Amino acid sequence: MAGIKALVGLSFSGAIGLTFLLLGCAQYGVYWPLFVLIFYVLSPLPTFIARRASDDTDSTSNACRELAYFFTTGLVVSSFGLPIVLARKAAIEWGACGLVMAGNTVIFLTILGFFVVFGGGDDFSWEQW
Known part of the structure; x- marks a missing residue:
């Protein structure tokens, strides 16, 4: 049951992160940040x-x-760098950059939470899903 609660919580936080991303795109009418x-x-x-x-050694x-x-x-840093470069080159507004950065933070914390919850070799793992 704990695995289901964790999965629902991670899904909710992922939806919040994607909402920030789409809000940054739709509010300013430019959809370049979707490349993240x-x-x-x-x-x-x-x-x-x-x-x-x-191999699964304990080293x-x-x-x-x-x-x-x-x-x-490198991929995570690039995803934070892309909106900054786009805003610097005036392809997107700085407000959209801020919303995309907030979405990036939430999404990557969700991915980290997934690895923490389902990554161990306990009674449940990500390999079941």
Whole structure:
């Protein structure tokens, strides 16, 4: 039952994040910030691949996972940088940039929450879903 509550909570927070993103686009009438959706899809992929490809030893450092964390960090930083670059080049307004940044924060905290809740090897994991 705890897994269902966590899944509902993560779904709600993801919907709030997407609402910020769409509000930033629709309020100003420019839909360029929707390109951050690509980063939302791509950011968990290196971690999923690294968890599947690496062995499950209890060592403190794993090169495959460290590389996946590096790529994930690059994708997350790029998703925060894209609205700033678009606002700096006057493709979008700064208010839209702020709303997209708020949406990015909520969405990436939701993705982090997903890995925290469903990433462990406890009685439930993300592999069930």
